[in-house]
Amino acid sequence: MKKYLSLLLCVFMLSAALLSGCSNTTPPPVAEQPEAPAPVEEPTGTLITGITEASGNFNPLYYSSAYDGHVVDLVFETLIDRNYEGEFEGIVAESWEFSEDGKSITFKMKKDRVFSDGTPLTAKDIVFTYQVLADPSYTGRYGSAVKDMLGYEDYFGQKTQEFKGVEALDDYTVKFNFAEALRVNLANCTYEILPKHYYGKDFAYNNTASVEAITSQAVGSGPYIMKEFKEKELILLERNDKYAGEGYMIKNVIMKFVDMTTDIVELTSGNVDLLPGVIEPEKIAEARDNGFTLNTYQRSGYGYVKLNCESGATADPTVRQALYHSFNIKEFVNSYYKDEATGEILASTQYHPFSQISWAIDDKLLGEMNDYAFDLDKANKLLDDAGWVKNAKGIRVKDGKELELKIAAMPDHDILATLIPMWERDWGQGLGVKLNVAYLEFNTILDYVIYNSDANVKEWSLFFLATSITTPDPHTLYSSFHSDYIGSGMDNTSRYSNPKVDELLDKAKAIMNEDEAKPMYQEIAKILNEEAVMMPVYANTYFDIYAPKLTNLKTSSLYNWTKGLKDAKIAE
Amino acid sequence: MLTYVFKRLLNLIPVMLLITIVIFWVVDLMPGDPVNAYLGIGSNTTVEQQQQIREKLGLDKPGPIQYLNWVKRTVTGDFGTSLKYRQPVKDIIPKYIWNSFILNIVAMVLAFFIAIPVGIKSAVKKYGAYDNFWTVFSLTGVSMPSFFFALLLIFFVAIPISWIPLNGMRTTINAAMGYESKLAEVFDILKHMILPVTVLTIISLASLIRYVRNSVIDVINQDYIRTARSKGLKEKVVIYRHAFRNALIPIVTLLGMYIPGLFGGSILLETVFIWPGIGNVLFTSILDRDYSMLMAANVFYALLTVAGNLLADVSYALVDPRVRVK
Numbered sequence: 030m031k032k033y034l035s036l037l038l039c040v041f042m043l044s045a046a047l048l049s050g051c052s053n054t055t056p057p058p059v060a061e062q063p064e065a066p067a068p069v070e071e072p073t074g075t076l077i078t079g080i081t082e083a084s085g086n087f088n089p090l091y092y093s094s095a096y097d098g099h100v101v102d103l104v105f106e107t108l109i110d111r112n113y114e115g116e117f118e119g120i121v122a123e124s125w126e127f128s129e130d131g132k133s134i135t136f137k138m139k140k141d142r143v144f145s146d147g148t149p150l151t152a153k154d155i156v157f158t159y160q161v162l163a164d165p166s167y168t169g170r171y172g173s174a175v176k177d178m179l180g181y182e183d184y185f186g187q188k189t190q191e192f193k194g195v196e197a198l199d200d201y202t203v204k205f206n207f208a209e210a211l212r213v214n215l216a217n218c219t220y221e222i223l224p225k226h227y228y229g230k231d232f233a234y235n236n237t238a239s240v241e242a243i244t245s246q247a248v249g250s251g252p253y254i255m256k257e258f259k260e261k262e263l264i265l266l267e268r269n270d271k272y273a274g275e276g277y278m279i280k281n282v283i284m285k286f287v288d289m290t291t292d293i294v295e296l297t298s299g300n301v302d303l304l305p306g307v308i309e310p311e312k313i314a315e316a317r318d319n320g321f322t323l324n325t326y327q328r329s330g331y332g333y334v335k336l337n338c339e340s341g342a343t344a345d346p347t348v349r350q351a352l353y354h355s356f357n358i359k360e361f362v363n364s365y366y367k368d369e370a371t372g373e374i375l376a377s378t379q380y381h382p383f384s385q386i387s388w389a390i391d392d393k394l395l396g397e398m399n400d401y402a403f404d405l406d407k408a409n410k411l412l413d414d415a416g417w418v419k420n421a422k423g424i425r426v427k428d429g430k431e432l433e434l435k436i437a438a439m440p441d442h443d444i445l446a447t448l449i450p451m452w453e454r455d456w457g458q459g460l461g462v463k464l465n466v467a468y469l470e471f472n473t474i475l476d477y478v479i480y481n482s483d484a485n486v487k488e489w490s491l492f493f494l495a496t497s498i499t500t501p502d503p504h505t506l507y508s509s510f511h512s513d514y515i516g517s518g519m520d521n522t523s524r525y526s527n528p529k530v531d532e533l534l535d536k537a538k539a540i541m542n543e544d545e546a547k548p549m550y551q552e553i554a555k556i557l558n559e560e561a562v563m564m565p566v567y568a569n570t571y572f573d574i575y576a577p578k579l580t581n582l583k584t585s586s587l588y589n590w591t592k593g594l595k596d597a598k599i600a601e
Numbered sequence: 602m603l604t605y606v607f608k609r610l611l612n613l614i615p616v617m618l619l620i621t622i623v624i625f626w627v628v629d630l631m632p633g634d635p636v637n638a639y640l641g642i643g644s645n646t647t648v649e650q651q652q653q654i655r656e657k658l659g660l661d662k663p664g665p666i667q668y669l670n671w672v673k674r675t676v677t678g679d680f681g682t683s684l685k686y687r688q689p690v691k692d693i694i695p696k697y698i699w700n701s702f703i704l705n706i707v708a709m710v711l712a713f714f715i716a717i718p719v720g721i722k723s724a725v726k727k728y729g730a731y732d733n734f735w736t737v738f739s740l741t742g743v744s745m746p747s748f749f750f751a752l753l754l755i756f757f758v759a760i761p762i763s764w765i766p767l768n769g770m771r772t773t774i775n776a777a778m779g780y781e782s783k784l785a786e787v788f789d790i791l792k793h794m795i796l797p798v799t800v801l802t803i804i805s806l807a808s809l810i811r812y813v814r815n816s817v818i819d820v821i822n823q824d825y826i827r828t829a830r831s832k833g834l835k836e837k838v839v840i841y842r843h844a845f846r847n848a849l850i851p852i853v854t855l856l857g858m859y860i861p862g863l864f865g866g867s868i869l870l871e872t873v874f875i876w877p878g879i880g881n882v883l884f885t886s887i888l889d890r891d892y893s894m895l896m897a898a899n900v901f902y903a904l905l906t907v908a909g910n911l912l913a914d915v916s917y918a919l920v921d922p923r924v925r926v927k
Contacts (some may be wrong), residue, residue, distance in 0.1 A: 080712060086687050093639055093685060168654045168684075173645035185649070244687050257777060260649075261877030262695055262770060265777040285773045286875050294767065301773075393841060469632075474889060475642065476633035496643065508645055518648040584871070 058458050072280040074599035076579065077286035078590065079301040085249040085258045088228075089221035090240065091169040092353055099284065102591040103266055105221035105249035106274070108136050108155065108203075113500055113588050115386070117215065121150060121222060121250070131210030131541060133180070134218060138201040141273040142251045143444045146222045151196035155329045157225035157232070159195040159323040169583055174217045179206035184319065190234045213504045218583065224248055251257045252277035252594075261286050278593035296321065296574060302599070303575040303582075305590045310368040310375055316574040317370075322582075324558040324573040327377070327385040329586035330497035330566040332444065335478075336490065339515075339524035339561060342432050343490045347415040347560035352462075352491075353401040354432075355408035355455045362567050365447055381554040384498035385568050386586060388543050389550040397551075398558050405459045412460065425461040437477055440468040445493055448566075459526040486524065490576040493566070502543075502549040507534050510557065602917070607918075609911050616788035625671065628895055629664045635684045638890040646902045658684070671896060673880070681893030683886075688899045694879065700770065701866040701878035704794060708801035709859060712809050715802070717852070720813025725840060735810055742807025746766070747800055766793045768875040793835050796884025797874045801867070802828060812855060817848040852912060861905035892916050 078255060083096040083167070089105055092098060108122040114382040119125070122136045142150035161167060163175040163184050172361040175181050178194030196204050207214045221411040223229070223240075228283045231239035247255045252274065253266040261288065264284040268277060286537040287295050287304070295301045295318050313522040336343040343349055358378050366376035383389050417425040417432055434456065438445045449466060467489075471478065477485045478492055496503050508514045511534050512526035529552055537549040557563060571583050573593075584590050629776040638656050640646060645668040655661045659670060674681060680690040713865055721733040759765045766772070770793050771786070820826065829839045866880025879898070 075774070084686050086685065088687065091687050093641065165653065166657060167650075168645060170640050172646040172647070172650040174648055176650070185653075229730070241687055259771075259776060261875065261881070263773055263777055281777070283773060283777050286877075288768065288872055290873060291767060294755075294760065298767070300767065361825065424927050453687045470888070472633040472888060476639055479642070480633065480637040494642065514925075517649070518646075518651050520643070520645065541782070545715075562717050 034592065041409075047224055070278060070354070072278045074279050075127075075283060076279050076303060076594075076597075076599050077285050077301045078282045078303045078305065078375040079292050079295060080264075080284045081287060081289060081292075083258075083264060083284065083286070085245045087255060087258075088241065088244050089223060089247075089249075090158070090167075091244075092169060093170060096284070099589075100247065100264055100266065101221055102251075102256060102589075103253040103282065103594070104251045104255050105223070106142065106150075106251045107219045108138075110217075111587060112152050112591075113583050113585065113586060117219075125215075125218075127541075128235055128401045132214075133204055134215060135198070135202065135204045136218070138203065139273070140201055140473055142250050143271050143273065144161065144227070145223075145248055145269045147228070147271060148224060148226055150222060150224070150250045151200045152203040153200075154225045155203045156192075156195050156197050157229050158220055158223045158327075160192050161223075161232065161237055161240050162220070163192050163194060164235060164237050165453045166235050168237070171220070174220055175219065177207050177209065177210050177211065178287070181208075187235065187457055207565075211538050212543075213502055213538065216500060216502065220587070222250065239436065255280060267558075274351055279594060279597060279599050282594070283466075288349050296576070299576070302579055303573065303590060305584070306572045307574055308375065308569050308573045310366065310370075313375070313572050313574070314368060314370040320577065321574050322579070324576055324582065324584045326571055326585045328569050329384040329386050329499065329501075330495065331379060331385075331494065332495040332566045334491050334493050334564040334566060335523040336365050336562065337486070337524060337563070338526070338559055338560075340486045341490045342430075342434070343393050343512045345415065346560045348417075348432070349409055350401075351408040351411040351415075351452070352456060353561040353564055354411065355460055356401070356405050357403040357451060357455060357563060358401075358564070358579075359403065360568055361448060361451060365444065366569060367569065376567040379479065379565050379568055380558055382509070382557055382565065383503050383554065383562060384453065384501065384586075386578070387498075387501050387503050388502040391551075394551045394554065397555060401561070401564075408460055417461075419461045424462050424463050431463050432461065433465055434490040436464060436466045437469055437474050437487060437489040439471055439474060439493075440465050442535060443501075444566075448493065462573065479520065482519075482522065482524070483517045486553075488511055492522075501587070503546075504538055506550070506553060507538060509560070510534070510553070523555075525560075527556065602915075606911070606915060608923060613911075615904065615905055616907060617900070621672070621900055622668065624896065624899045624903070625668045628890075628892060629667070631890065633890050634660055635890045637893055638742050638888070639684045641823060667678045675896075675900070676682070680897040683885075683891050685889050685891055690893045693882075693894070694859075694897060694901070697866070697879040697882050698864050700876065701871070701880065702864055704797055704876060704878065705863045705865075706803065707794060708805065709797050709863060711798065711802045712805040713856075716806055716809035716813050720810045721817050721840060721845060721848075723810065723814045724817035724821060725836075732814070735814075739807040742803050745804075746865060746869075747804055750803070751800050751870055751873040754799065759796060762843070764792070765795055768796075768873070769793055770875075770877055779834075789807070792810050797870060797876055798871060809855075813848070813852060816843060816851045820844045822846045823847075846920075850917065853916045853920055854913045857909045857911075857916065860909035860912065861902055865902060 045140040080096045080099070083100070084094055084308065086092045086097055087100045087104065089101045092101055106120050108120065109117045110120050112118045121138055121141050121142050125136045127134055133147050138152065144150055145262070159175055162171055163181055167187050175194055180189070180193035183189045184192045194206055196206070198204055200414070205214070205218050224229050228240050228243055245255065245258045250272070252269055252272045254269045256267045263286065266282040270278045287301060288448055292304055292340040293315050296304050296316065310518065312506055313323065314594055336349050338344055362376050362378050363374055363413050368375055379385065380400050381390065381394065412425055415427070417427045420426045436449070438449065453464055457464050474492055474494070479488055509531055510521060510525050512521065512531050514521035515524045515526060533549045535547045540546040572588055573584065575582060578600040580598050580600070581592045584593040635658070638652060640651065652661070659667060682689050683693060687691055719735055723735050726732050755767055757886055759767045775789060780789070824837060826844055830845050864879070866878035866883070868880040868884045870876070871878040871880040883898050887899070
């Protein structure tokens with residue numbers, strides 16, 4: 030059958046070429062024959078991507094690992110999503126409009142969407158998805174998407190069984206209602222859509238157990254179907270032939286488990302075709318030497334040191350500024366991220382709290398940031414002026430209290446293992462600060478600074494973590510620096526409280542126009558920079574490395590390889 | 602004998618209770634809880650939502666109550682659900698344990714089959730060139746970190762010899778798209794076992810050889826061996842019929858101790874070879890504070906250890922007629 034088809038196609042193409050060669054007055058008669066097959070491109074080829082982890086929980090409402098998220102990205106669709114340029118475009122949505130008061134958004138949906146089992150995707154599936162997120166029995170980690178929606182508190186608090194946040198106006202029109210008109214509301218309408226008839230068979234109010242129980246057998250309307258999951262071996266996805274959208278012309282996508290120590294060997298020996306998100310200079314050099322293609326982009330996010338603004342010596346802004354001035358960030362980045370082969374530095378330093386791709390950044394802002402150039406004398410002078418004097422042991426003391434820093438550090442952490450000796454040299458010997466390093470494993474640090482932070486506020490002065498920011502909107506600063514977010518379980522981990530910043534954050538979040546909101550965020554950035562609340566350390570460069578047979582893979586920090594597959598091709 | 606076994610089995614109940622209390626207590630002492638680990642950084646969930654999840658999972662109750670609830674569920678065969686995998690623990694663990702088991706059993710059989718003859722020969726030719734070679738071999742084997750040895754094998758064996766797989770349990774493309782036959786799959790898995798089994802065997806071989814050698818040396822110095830020799834028996838008969846059988850006694854004990862290890866994975870080895878075993882799963886479950894998974898696995902291993910000890914004691918009595926249990 031296939032042979033016959035391609036033969037027909039050849040004949041068709043040949044005759045078309047011949048005809049166009051003779052003259053342009055007679056229209057090609059072949060094209061009008063209904064039997065002639067249109068040259069529709071069929072998905073072909075197999076792509077093997079290396080991943081280091083995946084738990085097999087591909088339920089969009091409950092998964093937690095980024096790798097499980099890759100499967101979710103490929104199997105499910107959203108109403109709207111950011112394109113390569115970073116702008117929202119309709120996926121399931123045909124169009125959308127805001128209500129006059131700005132509190133509601135109405136989406137008109139495309140009518141061609143079907144789930145991979147053939148059932149049409151309608152507004153009731155979207156309503157169902159958000160009902161689960163808002164349900165009182167929901168135990169997943171994506172509840173923040175619904176917390177600003179109208180009537181969420183009553184629904185979650187079991188005062189009503191009717192959720193007003195998302196309503197279906199008809200089969201293909203869905204309306205989202207929010208309590209306030211916020212710029213970021215639109216981003217909360219982008220959740221993956223679950224088929225109600227599949228996930229919600231036994232769902233009832235306050236009973237989400239049956240939705241939660243469906244893990245690896247994911248069913249969505251996206252470009253791929255979840256075919257097979259072999260624990261710690263691989264995930265096989267196959268092109269969904271009912272997918273109504275464009276692109277995704279690779280037939281099979283396999284995610285193979287690889288190990289960080291040998292992943293580059295697997296790439297060079299042909300076991301995998303693509304390694305996304307590589308950062309190590311040695312691996313990048315190896316891939317380049319072997320003729321692999323590299324996509325380079327700045328990480329959206331950064332590694333940072335946050336200082337305790339509530340308790341201990343770091344509560345004093347002068348101490349924080351002195352520490353910032355005597356932290357040689359450039360020295361660290363230039364040595365740690367140096368690609369020995371090319372001399373290039375695979376990371377950048379920044380002084381603002383935004384993601385590198387945030388729209389709040391412009392040259393004017395960058396020029397106004399204090400870069401806290403490494404200056405031990407200045408740092409010492411700051412402390413002298415603030416009344417910190419060195420005692421007999423060479424440690425600075427003020428009001429009978431030693432200047433002590435309790436560093437909450439992670440063990441076996443390469444970056445910290447490089448930073449701590451630098452701090453001992455510059456802060457310890459250079460400034461006369463007593464350093465007290467406590468090695469705590471990752472989740473213990475989270476317990477210290479987030480989930481149990483009220484009880485542990487006196488236990489630490491500074492900690493190092495890295496963040497990934499998944500949006501160009503600087504609203505992410507809200508939960509990190511607004512004083513309402515100080516306390517156990519909340520994200521203002523530096524416990525920073527400044528009424529001026531609170532006011533600016535509150536004002537800026539309600540401004541719909543990005544250009545109007547921008548100056549406010551820039552002002553916040555300047556205050557945070559001035560008061561040395563946080564010291565961003567590095568924003569590293571990411572590399573997606575792949576075999577030359579994979580072409581046209583566009584990726585960036587907010588447009589990962591799963592999205593890039595839309596236009597990618599693979600040669601057999 | 603039967604009453605002895607029965608008594609020992611009854612003894613298991615308080616022992617297991619004590620073990621589970623200690624494990625539960627230690628797990629509860631760890632800072633953080635499963636909800637924190639699951640939510641991680643930047644979930645932006647409200648404190649009410651976090652509290653709700655804790656309540657749903659019964660984590661808001663005091664430790665002793667949580668323990669009693671756990672015992673109640675476990676006795677009925679319900680080991681709980683993993684927060685990360687969102688699947689019942691008893692569905693997750695067996696798959697991984699089986700993968701670890703096939704690796705370990707092959708390595709163990711190989712190790713015993715090599716260690717016994719080598720150990721005997723070393724003992725007989727004590728301090729000879731043969732003995733010295735294996736002594737050096739054993740010491741190197743014991744001192745070498747397994748992951749390092751594994752990496753050496755990957756870089757110096759698997760990469761130059763293209764038909765030896767680097768890692769994994771099956772060839773990716775076949776594992777995804779299917780094998781021609783079941784036999785082809787078995788053959789493929791065997792091929793993938795070459796490197797990890799080599800590492801595991803050599804590592805356990807090292808200590809096993811020393812064990813066998815020393816126990817044979819102990820026996821050879823006994824009076825009855827001298828008697829056997831003075832009777833004019835051939836050296837082979839003396840060693841293999843008289844000495845070896847008695848030297849076997851401590852080795853049988855060793856076998857009992859090895860049983861829990863058969864089902865336990867090696868974190869580093871399984872990580873380096875990307876073998877889908879239980880080791881790494883358990884390690885991450887500690888980092889994830891996955892209480893259900895941790896408890897189920899720890900109880901399983903505790904049970905195996907206790908059962909292994911019991912088996913060793915019983916087989917000790919079986920091989921050594923001097924040992925009689927009352």
